[in-house]
Each structure stands twice: as structure tokens, then as C-alpha cells.
Amino acid sequence: MNRFWERTFFIGTWISQGTSYLNPFAYAYMHRMHHMHTEQANDPHSPNHSSNIFKFMLSTYRYYSLVKNKEITLQNGVNKNIPRWIAFEKISESWVSRILWASVYILIYLLYAPNIYWFTMLPLHFFMSPIHGAIINxxxxxxxxxxxxxxxxxxxxxxxxxxxxGEALHNNHHAKPWKANFASKWYEFDPSFFAMKILHSFRIIKLNQNSLNK
Structure with missing residues (x-):
């Protein structure tokens, strides 16, 4: 995508993820490292390296933070063509931002929750991205x-x-990581692929031919 749409999606992702906003650069780099070293020593988030899911989430976050804060030497070429917006990171990843979004969620519950028991759902909203990542990885x-x-x-x-x-079609994705469509069998469905096709048709993003190959 061009620079305008790239930054539009930076902002849109921050709004949609709120408290659990993830740095696109750090996440993309970590994801590439996962594919290069799946379940080996250099895999940044292999479940084989942790005794339980909570230790796994913590170790994943530590690696993510090292990349985000430039406290680790990046492998040559792995970070190629990953977009980054440093100025926006200072806003989107600040504690002020996360507290602001948390306050918005709490306010919505105060206004619309039928009873106090609904507030037990708040942690799910606060930590949606880590929970999503834990399920997948x-x-x-x-x-x-x-x-x-x-x-x-x-x-x-x-x-x-x-x-x-569609991200939980993980075996398909590891087998053919270049494919935009993670689905392989007739009954499998990757909703993100159809969203990408719509964006492609409006020339917001460009899917290259290789990503559409079977």
C-alpha cells in the first residue's frame, strides 16, 4: 500500500486494538523469525520453550519488547520492507494511550452494562491481542x-x-506462508482473505500474483 493508506491503517489499528495495540514492526519481525526458526532455539514464541501458556505469553512479550525498543540486534534482511512510524509509536504505545482506552471501555460498561457481572468481561477487552496471540501460537x-x-x-x-x-489455519500458513488465503480444504474459511480482496479491488492494497498462487 502507499504511504497514505499505510498510515491510515496504523491509526485504524490503534483505534480498533486500543489497550492491546501491538507495534506492527515488532510483531512482523517476530512473526518472520517464527517462520524462519519454527520450534527451534531461535523461535521467539515456540510453545516448546515454555512449560505453560502464561510463561509462554511472558517470554513472547519480552522478546517483542526487545525488538520494539531496539534492545536486540536484528538479523540482516529479516526487517526488510516492514513499515514503521516512530512518531506515532510514541503516542500509540504510551501508558497515557492505554489508560485512555481503558477508561473508554470502563465508561461504556458504566453506561450500558445491564448489571455488575458484565464487568468481568473487561479483562478480555483490555488484553484482546495477547489472548488472540496465545490461542494462535x-x-x-x-x-x-x-x-x-x-x-x-x-x-x-x-x-x-x-x-x-482465519489465522488459526496455522498449519496451512506454515506450509504455504506466501499465500494470502490461509484456507486449503473446501470447508475452511479465511475471512481476512476476502477483506484483502475487497481492499485490492479498490486499489488500497496490492496483492501480488505469488500470494494468490496455490
Missing amino acids: WFSHKIGYRNFKQNNDSTNLFPIEILLG
Whole structure:
């Protein structure tokens, strides 16, 4: 996408993720490292390196923070073509921003929650991205089914992938990481792919031919 749309999506992601906004650069770099070193020593978020899901989430966050704060030496070429907006990061990732969004969520509950028990849902809103990441990167290497035999334990979680934007078709994604459409079998569905096709048709993003190949 061009620079205008790139920054539009930076802002849109911050608004939609709120308290759990993730740095796109750090997340993309970590994701590339995961594919390069899946379940090996250099994998930044392999479930095989942690005894439980909470230690896994903590170690993943530590690595993410090291990349975000430039406290780790990045591998040559891995960070190529990953967009970054330093000035916006200072706003979107500040504690002021996160407290502001948390206050907005609490206010919405105060105004519209039918009773006090609904407030138990607040942690889900506060930590949506970490929870999403834990489901994908922990359970999609632990349980589920496999369409492709690989040298890793990646799996697909059907039909949960529909609720997670298709990302839980993790085994398919590891087998063919260049594909924009994570679905492989006739019954699998990747809603994010159809969103990308719509954006492509309006020339907001450009899907290259390789990403559409089977």
C-alpha cells in the first residue's frame, strides 16, 4: 500500500486494538523469525520453550519488547520492507494511550452494562491481542488437525479460525506462508482473505500474483 493508506491503517489499528495495540514492526519481525526458526532455539514464541501458556505469553512479550525498543540486534534482511512510524509509536504505545482506552471501555460498561457481572468481561477487552496471540501460537502448535506434514507441530483449529480472522489455519500458513488465503480444504474459511480482496479491488492494497498462487 502507499504511504497514505499505510498510515491510515496504523491509526485504524490503534483505534480498533486500543489497550492491546501491538507495534506492527515488532510483531512482523517476530512473526518472520517464527517462520524462519519454527520450534527451534531461535523461535521467539515456540510453545516448546515454555512449560505453560502464561510463561509462554511472558517470554513472547519480552522478546517483542526487545525488538520494539531496539534492545536486540536484528538479523540482516529479516526487517526488510516492514513499515514503521516512530512518531506515532510514541503516542500509540504510551501508558497515557492505554489508560485512555481503558477508561473508554470502563465508561461504556458504566453506561450500558445491564448489571455488575458484565464487568468481568473487561479483562478480555483490555488484553484482546495477547489472548488472540496465545490461542494462535500456543494451541495451534498443541491441538487441532494437520493438512500438511511438516518439520513442526503447527495445526489448524476449525472452526475457531473464523472468529480469529482465519489465522488459526496455522498449519496451512506454515506450509504455504506466501499465500494470502490461509484456507486449503473446501470447508475452511479465511475471512481476512476476502477483506484483502475487497481492499485490492479498490486499489488500497496490492496483492501480488505469488500470494494468490496455490
